[in-house]
Amino acid sequence: MLETVAVAVMDDSSAFELGLICEVFGIDRTEEGVPRFDFRVCGEHPGRPLRSTGFGIVAGYGLDAAAEADLVAVPGVSGGPPETVPAAVLDALRAAAARGATLLSVCCGAYLLAEAGLLDGRRCTTHWKHVDDFASRYPAARIDPDVLFVDEGSVITSAGTAAGMDACLHLVRRELGSAVANAIARRMVVPPQRDGGQRQFIDLPLPQAHGDSLQPVLDWMLEHLTEEFSAAELARRARMSERTFARRFVAETGTTPLRWLTLQRVLHARRLLEETPMGMEEIAHTCGLGSAALMRHHFRRAVGVTPADYRRSFSSRP
CATH class of the missing domain: 1.10.10.60 (Homeodomain-like)
Structure with missing residues (x-):
């Protein structure tokens, strides 16, 4: 069942990716036949503004509020992979995984799940630009650079920012059915499911030889x-x-x-x-x-x- 959705945020969390998760789970669309979710934005210090690009984010709940959530989502941070992740956030993610919650990351949010040790041995993805860095930091994770998202059951990871929307709608479809996912997608004016993977978005310059003999x-x-x-x-x-x-x-x-x-x-x-x-x-x-x-x-x-x-x-x- 998917009823309570928590988003774990910290300094430099991407406001756009937070908004994307909110767009799927945080808006009352009961008139369209969509169940209303108990949506919570959770931080280590509720009520204290967090840094974000252009403006601040204020978490209305503490990280303990994620303890009751069916889904715990993590946006990436603005500007690329996070340099550090607060221990309290990592502990909250580990606790959520231990009690059987579903975890979902958007873009570089996969770094938070990997830092918590939740992607070891799992297939996962992140933004194509950071695949090599991610693989070197977390060799136990099985990174797939070619897909929009990866569903590993209790853990879902997505590629670039917009792919987070694909992952969220996929989760809604998986848990609540196609009719609910389609209703949300129609209101957002997006396709309920995109074809292909992130290879189509990767800039592929003409390869050059490493030497000059050929x-x-x-x-x-x-x-x-x-x-x-x-x-x-x-x-x-x-x-x-x-x-x-x-x-x-x-x-x-x-x-x-x-x-x-x-x-x-x-x-x-x-x-x-x-x-x-x-x-x-x-x-x-x-x-x-x-x-x-x-x-x-x-x-x-x-x-x-x-x-x-x-x-x-x-x-x-x-």
């Missing part, structure tokens, strides 16, 4: 995306044996020639989807991906959504 070959490959060529031809162009070329290519780019070339074709397709009205078949041919069906296969594998869905979300043209 850069002329890489440049030539980029200039001839529509052509087919063998590893032997590329090795000759690099003036290496095939075996040496293959080893050097992986060492300098981190992948094989075929995978590197396919990714460049997908990246080129992504730019054309954003910036041009070209049809799918034309884009596939221009990028060397053969057909629209083959482009869809490679695009979805690399980006996480179909080319058509990506264009609907990111096209710069009306």
